[in-house]
Amino acid sequence: MTKNNTSYIFESVPIKNIDVDDQLTSFSLGIPAASLQKSIEEIGVIHPVTLAPLDNCFRIVCGHRRVKIASQLKTNEIPARILDPAPSEESMLMLNLSENQFLHHYSDIEKGFILSKLCEVNVPEIRIIEKYMPMLGLEKSKKLLDDYLCANQLTTGLKTLLHEMNVPLRTSSVFFNWSNESILSAESFFSALRPGINKWRDLLEWVEEISTRDETTPSDLFELPELQSILSQNDLAPNVRYDRIRQIFHSKRYPILSGLRVRLAKALDALKLDDKTKIHVQDGFESDEIRIEMKFRTR
Helix, strand or coil, X not given: CEECCEEEEEEEEEHHHECCCCCCCCCCCCCCCHHHHHHHHHHCCCCCEEEEEECCEEEEEECHHHHHHXXXXXXXXXXXXXXXXXXXXXXXXXXXXXXXXXXXXXXXXHHHHHHHHHHHCCCCHXXXXXXXXXXXXXXXXXXXXXXXXXXXXXXHHHHHHHHHCCCCHHHHHHHHXXXXXXXXXXXXXXXXXXXXXXXXXXXXXXXXXXHHHHCCCHHHHHCCHHHHHHHCCCCCCHHHHHHHHHHHHHHHHCHHXXXXXXXXXXXXXXXXXXXXXXXEECCCCCCCCEEEEECCCCC
């Protein structure tokens, strides 16, 4: 079978002859799906992996997870489609992207990983923008390409966390200008808290605003003793932990407003009203109106 001057040879290849350490076309940062492992355990590898010859061994073009699982199961051979002649590294990357384009949803961190690999094999920037970014569902944009390449420069631990929680680039881009110390503090903080996407965004916006205004660093905020105390309380429900942390950041972000709320709470306590009398004050103190609600019954 010939396509684009490349012949495909189908045969069983010994696992030992495959260079499993060659990760050029390995894009996935997650672990193989349990369903894939169970399928290979029960019926073996049905869909052949794609290999490229190199000296006396083979490089993986498509099928890293299948090869990994088969190797762990002590399988001796695996069905393979061998490319002849061996394609260029750019062609190998393109073949993998083409095969998985409609089968795999890449996180933004994985997309940055893929674009970085294309740069590493000297694919011209204009070709990456015009050809490969659309394959990843991305707009053709030089600025966007630069942002994804920056995302790939983050620490391994933070990239893994951002991938696992599927945090979008527009949220994680705040890390690009942070010091390594602040990034490590953020990694520790979010690993413990593990909030939802919207909460990631809110917390990062507040930390960025507070640190900029107060001329401090994000790591100083993440290391606040009162915040660390909450994170260390493992018996707290996730929503309770988040609400308490949110209150701390809110008081730091809006110190005057938080102070007014404390004064109001103390004043209301001093009135010693019964539970049938409620006093309502506008939450943002934008009005001087006070509303009193009283509940009672007569004959």
